[in-house]
Amino acid sequence: MANTALVLPAGVTVPALVASAGERAGIRFLEFFASAIRNPHTRRAYARAVGDFLGWCAGAGVSSITAVQPLHVAAWVELQTQTSSAPTVKQQLAALRHLFDWLVTGQVVPVNPAASVRGPSHTTKQGKTPVLDATEARQLLDGIDVTTPVGLRDRALIALMVFSFARVGAALAMRVEDVYVQQRRLWVRLREKGGKAHAMPCHHTLEAYLHAYLDSTGLAAEPKGPLFRTIARGTGQLSARPLPQQDAHAMVRRRALAAGIGTAIGNHTFRATGITAYLKNGGTLENAAAMANHASTRTTQLYDRRCDEISQDEIERIRV
Template sequence: MNQLTPLPSPALALPVLVAAADDRAQRRFLEFFAVTIRNPHTRRAYARAAGEFLAWCAARGVVSIAEVQPLHVAAWIEGLGREVSAPTVKQRLAGVRHLFDWLVTGQVVPVNPAASVRGPAHSVRRGKTPVLAPDEARRLLDAIDVTTPAGLRDRALIGLMVYSFARVGAALEMRVEDVFVQNRRLWVRLHEKGGKRHEMPCHHNLEEYLTAYLDRCELRDDRKGPLFRTIARGTRRLSNTPLPQANAFQMVRRRAVAAEIETAIGNHSFRATGITAYLKNGGTLERAATMANHASTRTTQLYDRRPDDVTLDEVERVLI
C-alpha cells in the first residue's frame, strides 16, 4: 500500500478487516471514498458507517471482509436502531450497501451482504427543524450590530438563508463573484449539491444587506475570495479564510440569545422560516420548490410549517 496517495481524511483509516486483506482489496476500499463520492459530508458519513460496521464484525469474530454475511448486517442494524434515529440507521445502511456494491464490482467479495437487509420503516411528513415566526426573524436581524465587519457578515449570511432559501453549505461555499448584477437587480449564485448551480434574484432587504457587507468590508475587488469569512484573531477584521459551518452555527445561536429568542434554532432554521413565510403570503408550493432548488415538492413540504398555526388554534379550544 506504500504506492497509494495519502488519505483525504483521517476518517478513512483502514478498518481491521480491510487492513488484513490484500493490497487490491485495500485499494478498492479506499477508491470507494476517493473516487465515487464527491460530497465531503457524504464521504465522512459513509466512512463512519463502514468503519463502525467492520469494527463491529471484527469484534464478533469475523476474520475476513469476504466472510461478512447478511445476518451480520441485520444484527448490526437491529442494535443500531436502539441507539440512534431511524434516518441515521437508514443512512448508515446505505453507506455499507454502497460500499459492498463497489467491492462486488471490483471482485473483492462475491456478493453484497447488505443488499437484502431492510432498514427501519420511516415516514416523514413534517420536518423537525425549528422555525422562527416572521416577527422573531425580523427581531433577530434588527438586533445585529452592523457597525462591525462581523455584524455585517452575520446579517448578510442570515438574510441570504432567509430570503433565498439557501442551505448553509451552499451559502458558505459562495465567492464574492457569486453576488452579481443582472437586469439592474442584485442576484446570488448558489452551488448546490451534485454540482448544481442555482441563481436567484435578491429580495430588496437581502440586496441591502449584501451591498452594505461588500462595500463596507471592501470585498468587491477580491472576486475569487470567499464571500463569508472568519474574523482574523485579534484584529476584528475579516480574514481570507472561509467561515466553517460549525462557526456559522455558533454564530446563529449567539445571535439568537442576544435577540432573546428562545427557540433552539440552527443554520437550517432560516431555510424553513423563509419557505413558510413565502407560502403564508400566497406563494405556491411549486414555486417554493423551484426557489429552494428542490427536485420534488415533497421535500419542500417538510419545510412548510403553516399547519402548526392550525394545531395551536385547535389546542386552545380545550377550554377547561
C-alpha cells in the first residue's frame, strides 16, 4: 500500500487490517482515495502515511482497523517524530484523521481514534525553499542554449515561474491556449491549487521568451495541446506528451549546475525568487499576494527572503 500510486480505484490495494473488517470497509477505504482526495500529490502522501501506519499496527498485533485506538495513533506519531520533521508528522496525522473521519461517516468504525491525538508543535515565519538572488536568476536564464527546442522550453518554463510566481504544477498543466493576447499584451492563465483559476499579464521578459518558444516550435498551431512537453526520443523535437513534474525538477537542477550555481534549487525556488525580487524592488505584500494567488498575505510572507541578506550583513559584523 505504501508504495502504491493511487491514481484509479483499480490501482489501490486494500491492506490486511482493512480487509479483515469486511467488504464494506474495503470499499469505503478505496472510496477515500478515489473520491475524497482529488490532488494527486496529496493522494500519494496520504497513501504513504496510511500504509505505513497500518503496517505498523499489524506488526503491533492490531487485528483489524476497527480495533485501532487513540493509543496506537499516539504511539505511532511519537515514533515518527524521531525520524521525520514536525510538518511531515502533522501531515501524516492529518491523513489518519481524514481517513478515519471518512470511515466513521461510512459507519465502518464507531469513532475516530486519531481525533484526540495531538501532533508536534510547529510554527514558522519563513519558508525553507532555497532562493536565488536576481543576479543568479539572470545567470541561470542567460546560460541556457536557446538554439534548440529544449532550450527554448526550459527558458520559458523557468521564466514563467519567476515572473508570474506560478507553481510548477500550474505551469505544467497549461495548454498552449493559456498563453493569449489581451489589451495588446500577452497574458497567461494558470490553474492553481484547489481549482482556482488565475490570470495575469506577462512581464516583458517573459513575453519575449514565450513568443520565442511558441514561434520557433510551431506550438501556436496546437492551442489545445500541452504548453510544456517532453522531448521525443532521438529527435530533439517536442513530443505531444506534457512534461512531468519530476522531469522539470531534474531539468532545473541540471541547468543550475551548468550555470555554476551551487544552491540546491528545486521547482519552487523560482516562485520564491520572483516574489522576493518583486518585494526588494518596491512591490507591496498585498499585490504580491494577489499575483501569487495567495488567500492571505501571511502565506506570501513565507516567500519573502529579503531578511536573508540583512542577516548576513549583520553576521559579518562579528570580527574576532
